[in-house]
């Protein structure tokens with residue numbers, strides 16, 4: 001068994017339950033969880049707040065030099081995203097950020113900036129990263145690659161439930177439209193589009209409970225040396 005542990009890459013479409021799985025798996029294996037989507041969301045939130053024109057390359061380059069992102073564990077055990085030392089967890093999950101994050105994630109300078117940080121965070125192994133390009137670009141040699149999918153209607157229902165629980169007022173139609181648009185932009189962009197790595201294990205979790213899914217993937221991870 002590899003004492004260092006392995007890198008586990010979890011990729012897939014929006015709202016497939018990647019973060020739920022990655023968080024539970026990290027807890028079960030004693031691994032570090034890295035939410036790469038939160039990093040793209042934090043950059044997007046910064047751009048929106050600064051009213052930055054992200055079509056202007058120079059402004060983007062300049063802005064990136066003043067962005068520092070990290071994750072900190074809160075007293076209740078949850079992991080929050082910090083932007084320049086400020087807890088922005090609540091702000092990065094809004095529909096406003098969700099509507100701009102995919103266009104921002106098409107910008108190569110943004111991707112280079114974040115991929116470098118993700119690779120540094122994962123250097124120590126024993127970590128799980130979820131996103132869109134983890135198994136293909138960030139860690140092409142990951143010990144285990146999972147590609148999650150689920151029925152689009154089921155995904156929209158799950159995401160709506162999450163947002164309503166957080167007190168956001170949004171309709172199922174709005175959520176479904178956002179997911180469709182993001183999936184389209186994420187999988188058709190030029191720079192590192194969302195796609196399944198050839199050696200990824202594909203799991204459709206439409207009718208799987210989180211517990212069933214976790215048990216299955218934990219076994220797989222252990223077989224690969226986690």
Ligand code: DC
Nearest residue numbers: 036037038040101105131132133182
């Ligand atoms: O996982 P999420 O829904 O929070 O991700 C938000 C957006 O960030 C997603 O629509 C595309 C982008 N993203 C990306 O391009 N690459 C990643 N590794 C993670 C997220």
